[in-house]
Amino acid sequence: MTIEQVATAVRGHFDRMRTAGCGFADARLYDEDASQRVVLYDGNLESNNRGLERGIGVRVLYEGAWGFAATADLDTIGACFDRALTNARAAARLPGFPKEMGPARPAKGEYRAPVVKDPFEVPLAEKLAFLTGIDERLKDDSVKQRIVHARFQRRRIHYWNTEGTDVSRFVNNTFATMMVMAPDKDGRTQRRSVELYSDGSGTRGWEWLTNPDWFSGHAERIKRELFEVVAAEPLPPGRRDLIILPGQGFLQVHETIGHPLELDRILGYELSFAGGSHVRPEMIGTLRYGSDKLNCRAGVTPNSPGTFGFDDEGTPQRDYYLIKQGILVNVLSSRTDLAEANAKAGSEVVSESGTAARACAFYRTPIDRMTNINIEPGEDGTLNDIVAATENGIIVDVPVSWSIGSNREHFHFGTEIAWEVKDGRRTRVFKNPTYQAHTLDFWRSLDKVGDKSTWLLQSVPNCGKGEPNQIMELGHGIPVMRFKDVQCGEAEAATKE
Amino acid sequence: MLENRIRELLGRARDEARKAGMNVELSFHREQSSLIRLGNSSVALATHEALTRLDVSVQDGRKVGSFSLTADIVSADQLREAVHHAAENCRAALPKDYDPIFGTVEEAVDDSAGYDPALEALSAEAKTDLCADIIKKLKPRGRYDFSGSWSTGSTEMYYTTTANDSECYRRLTDGRFVMVLKEQDKKWELQVELSQKAAADIRAAEVIAAFDDLRPVYEQNEGFATTIGRQRVLFGPQAIAQLVGLAIWGGFIGRSWEEKRSWTAQNKFGDRILSEAVTIVDDPANPDVFSMPFDFMGKRRRRFAVVERGVFKGLLYDSASAARYGKKPTGHDLASGDFGLAPGDGPAGLEAGRKLAGDALYVPHLHYIHLPDPTKGMFTGSSRFNAMRVKNGEFVAPIFSTRVTDTSPSVFNNVVAMSSKTVTHNESATYGRRTPDAMSVPEWLLCDNIRITDVADSF
Numbered sequence: 004m005t006i007e008q009v010a011t012a013v014r015g016h017f018d019r020m021r022t023a024g025c026g027f028a029d030a031r032l033y034d035e036d037a038s039q040r041v042v043l044y045d046g047n048l049e050s051n052n053r054g055l056e057r058g059i060g061v062r063v064l065y066e067g068a069w070g071f072a073a074t075a076d077l078d079t080i081g082a083c084f085d086r087a088l089t090n091a092r093a094a095a096r097l098p099g100f101p102k103e104m105g106p107a108r109p110a111k112g113e114y115r116a117p118v119v120k121d122p123f124e125v126p127l128a129e130k131l132a133f134l135t136g137i138d139e140r141l142k143d144d145s146v147k148q149r150i151v152h153a154r155f156q157r158r159r160i161h162y163w164n165t166e167g168t169d170v171s172r173f174v175n176n177t178f179a180t181m182m183v184m185a186p187d188k189d190g191r192t193q194r195r196s197v198e199l200y201s202d203g204s205g206t207r208g209w210e211w212l213t214n215p216d217w218f219s220g221h222a223e224r225i226k227r228e229l230f231e232v233v234a235a236e237p238l239p240p241g242r243r244d245l246i247i248l249p250g251q252g253f254l255q256v257h258e259t260i261g262h263p264l265e266l267d268r269i270l271g272y273e274l275s276f277a278g279g280s281h282v283r284p285e286m287i288g289t290l291r292y293g294s295d296k297l298n299c300r301a302g303v304t305p306n307s308p309g310t311f312g313f314d315d316e317g318t319p320q321r322d323y324y325l326i327k328q329g330i331l332v333n334v335l336s337s338r339t340d341l342a343e344a345n346a347k348a349g350s351e352v353v354s355e356s357g358t359a360a361r362a363c364a365f366y367r368t369p370i371d372r373m374t375n376i377n378i379e380p381g382e383d384g385t386l387n388d389i390v391a392a393t394e395n396g397i398i399v400d401v402p403v404s405w406s407i408g409s410n411r412e413h414f415h416f417g418t419e420i421a422w423e424v425k426d427g428r429r430t431r432v433f434k435n436p437t438y439q440a441h442t443l444d445f446w447r448s449l450d451k452v453g454d455k456s457t458w459l460l461q462s463v464p465n466c467g468k469g470e471p472n473q474i475m476e477l478g479h480g481i482p483v484m485r486f487k488d489v490q491c492g493e494a495e496a497a498t499k500e
Numbered sequence: 501m502l503e504n505r506i507r508e509l510l511g512r513a514r515d516e517a518r519k520a521g522m523n524v525e526l527s528f529h530r531e532q533s534s535l536i537r538l539g540n541s542s543v544a545l546a547t548h549e550a551l552t553r554l555d556v557s558v559q560d561g562r563k564v565g566s567f568s569l570t571a572d573i574v575s576a577d578q579l580r581e582a583v584h585h586a587a588e589n590c591r592a593a594l595p596k597d598y599d600p601i602f603g604t605v606e607e608a609v610d611d612s613a614g615y616d617p618a619l620e621a622l623s624a625e626a627k628t629d630l631c632a633d634i635i636k637k638l639k640p641r642g643r644y645d646f647s648g649s650w651s652t653g654s655t656e657m658y659y660t661t662t663a664n665d666s667e668c669y670r671r672l673t674d675g676r677f678v679m680v681l682k683e684q685d686k687k688w689e690l691q692v693e694l695s696q697k698a699a700a701d702i703r704a705a706e707v708i709a710a711f712d713d714l715r716p717v718y719e720q721n722e723g724f725a726t727t728i729g730r731q732r733v734l735f736g737p738q739a740i741a742q743l744v745g746l747a748i749w750g751g752f753i754g755r756s757w758e759e760k761r762s763w764t765a766q767n768k769f770g771d772r773i774l775s776e777a778v779t780i781v782d783d784p785a786n787p788d789v790f791s792m793p794f795d796f797m798g799k800r801r802r803r804f805a806v807v808e809r810g811v812f813k814g815l816l817y818d819s820a821s822a823a824r825y826g827k828k829p830t831g832h833d834l835a836s837g838d839f840g841l842a843p844g845d846g847p848a849g850l851e852a853g854r855k856l857a858g859d860a861l862y863v864p865h866l867h868y869i870h871l872p873d874p875t876k877g878m879f880t881g882s883s884r885f886n887a888m889r890v891k892n893g894e895f896v897a898p899i900f901s902t903r904v905t906d907t908s909p910s911v912f913n914n915v916v917a918m919s920s921k922t923v924t925h926n927e928s929a930t931y932g933r934r935t936p937d938a939m940s941v942p943e944w945l946l947c948d949n950i951r952i953t954d955v956a957d958s959f
């Protein structure tokens with residue numbers, strides 16, 4: 004079937020759904036959802052896979068309840084709508100706050116992710132030559148394991164709804180990681196890694212991956228730093244100022260700002276799986292989330308997997324503040340739950356969709372997701388300026404482990420590496436660094452935010468949420484940040500066992 | 501056996517590839533999945549997915565390439581194209597520095613024993629009505645809010661290769677029911693989760709009774725903040741399944757052992773590594789699990805022990821690790837196994853377990869699990885649902901969120917007792933393709949010296 008034939012069929016079924024009593028319906032056709040994954044493990048090609056998915060997912064709103072159905076068989080679109088309607092009717096038997104789409108905002112248009120050279124047009128041999136070149140540079144007698152991994156996505160998605168919205172997206176994404184591992188003298192495996200990143204500008208194709216500034220140029224550095232970690236002493240526990248590089252800051256923001264600001268979590272729709280949020284609807288507009296230095300946006304960063312043109316309700320992606328000068332001013336939302344949030348808050352706290360309705364495949368329904376959750380650069384200079392202004396601190400980079408309360412109110416992170424800062428100078432490296440805090444105390448202790456020179460866009464290829472489970476890709480633009488007086492190292496390490 | 505139309509297409513593709521001198525593995529996956537999602541005591545979403553997937557792998561000497569297709573499989577041309585894509589990937593691949601093993605069906609399998617048409621057809625309406633019944637009865641008993649999910653469906657898996665004409669096929673149904681009751685003022689959460697092989701396995705009365713068993717201690721007592729340090733802990737099924745999973749992942753994966761990254765790296769088979777009470781086996785014949793009869797290299801799966809009475813017995817090798825390290829594959833080229841922690845000789849029933857425990861923490865769930873140091877088997881995880889303080893053999897108070905940071909060998913070397921009765925813990929996720937997954941675990945596990953490293957002042 005051609006796209007036009009599918010569109011015609013879908014429109015016919017929209018009429019049928021309206022007649023059956025549905026207030027709203029939409030359809031997403033994945034004409035192409037292509038993926039490629041290449042993994043080199045100690046130089047061996049361990050994964051060499053290409054994938055293609057094609058199918059349609061439809062959603063209907065019946066008496067304030069959602070029904071969804073998906074099929075790979077485009078000859079059965081009618082039956083797919085029928086199943087979605089049956090599901091919505093079933094859901095309406097145990098109704099909650101009625102779901103509603105709010106005012107109709109029909110959109111038409113097309114989004115194309117900025118790409119110079121489509122990675123799917125690059126022959127596998129060329130990809131392997133590039134990745135093997137990196138692997139060669141990671142080799143060393145003291146490196147015990149090496150991993151070089153690249154993953155590519157290309158999607159052609161068409162969206163229609165009963166309001167007349169008709170939008171298309173042509174999206175490419177590129178992800179890559181390199182990692183080296185070696186045991187320390189205690190037998191514990193230490194690691195150092197880097198993910199493909201950028202300054203948020205530029206394009207998302209093969210040219211991004213092959214720009215040495217953003218990936219391959221770091222091979223020697225991570226190898227050198229691994230050897231420093233292997234030779235280092237463990238971080239002694241204590242309270243210190245904590246300087247977070249973007250390689251760690253992205254996950255700090257992801258887990259303690261991004262997830263708790265998802266409206267479905269705030270309203271309790273993720274309780275049994277991903278968890279809830281310490282934020283309640285009435286706090287939107289007043290909660291002091293962080294210090295005055297904290298400015299966080301759901302951004303439309305040109306070169307990021309969190310930029311997609313139109314969300315999965317067909318709404319053009321918006322760029323807006325979530326936290327302004329430390330005050331929570333908005334949350335990540337779709338159209339569906341705004342009325343419920345306002346009713347629960349007792350006043351209008353959210354006025355329009357946060358354009359965060361996203362689905363990971365044609366066979367998954369859109370839920371509230373992160374897009375680009377970015378911290379704006381500040382006025383406290385470069386990393387060197389921040390280090391120079393620090394008496395007793397550590398600098399940390401790249402997560403190893405994390406554990407976070409179900410409402411995201413407290414957290415514990417372990418990172419690959421820490422550098423001690425004493426009297427304004429970087430001194431030695433520590434291994435096994437960890438830190439922990441309560442979310443709001445922590446963000447309120449933010450006292451230095453680096454300038455644009457410290458701001459980097461980190462990709463997250465694998466954020467998990469929702470039932471049925473969905474893996475989503477997104478971005479975080481993060482400057483260097485300093486937090487005052489944070490518990491670093493295991494507090495109990497000092498107590499007897 | 502698989503529907504004839506698709507079976508013939510797959511057979512034809514295999515025969516054509518063989519005629520062309522190619523080594524090709526074909527696997528086919530078909531699911532009918534449906535799920536209802538509960539939030540704020542309502543059904544927030546009801547879904548249905550009908551999906552077919554084809555995986556093709558082509559091997560030429562030391563080169564391997566693969567291709568996966570999620571689309572309706574309708575024609576021989578489609579299959580030819582998929583084989584062609586995998587072959588192209590293979591052609592351009594880097595040769596490995598070892599001889600990869602080619603998949604071969606060693607024994608034909610045609611298994612539909614786990615298929616219940618009534619569970620496959622269980623409607624969203626029937627599921628909604630059962631949940632509505634539970635909520636209607638429980639809601640008036642407190643300031644409660646309900647959330648959860650209920651996934652049911654059927655899965656077909658088929659595997660054949662150009663090595664011979666034999667085929668492996670299985671069809672089964674499965675379900676996983678999870679309901680969370682949250683007290684809206686005090687913020688505590690109770691959870692009931694059940695595993696399902698047949699439509700009749702979930703009954704409202706059973707769910708209500710399970711919540712009613714838990715509610716009084718939570719209703720009548722304030723949260724208890726325990727102290728940091730080593731303590732006696734009584735683990736429940738979900739936590740035990742997590743602990744067993746961590747022990748396997750950190751200690752019994754052949755590749756990690758070969759690369760000296762597992763906590764068993766310094767040990768050899770025959771060494772006593774855990775308490776004598778501990779036996780961990782992958783056993784498709786265990787009635788608690790979903791029983792995967794073959795893996796995706798065509799190996800017939802049979803009972804496989806990694807630890808027997810505390811003694812190191814085996815390591816899990818998928819075919820790539822086996823080939824690389826000169827070992828035999830063990831039937832573990834698949835997403836999940838049929839693992840179990842064998843029952844102990846302790847009395848059956850949670851009541852008997854807590855009486856035996858005396859003073860302890862009851863931690864039936866561990867969430868937010870991470871493995872910061874697999875070499876030592878070190879993990880972290882936090883209590884979440886249904887956790888209680890045990891004093892003089894009685895549940896006396898709910899406990900606040902409590903973090904455990906310990907190692908697998910330490911936990912399983914400090915076993916005091918285990919229930920003699922096992923239960924199923926359903927581990928199925930709904931990421932990607934439907935993959936029923938369950939573990940068989942004793943209903944309780946009592947351990948001493950569990951390292952508590954953080955105690956919150958909230959649930």
Ligand SMILES: [Zn+2]
Nearest residue numbers: 257262466467
């Ligand atoms: Zn996430």
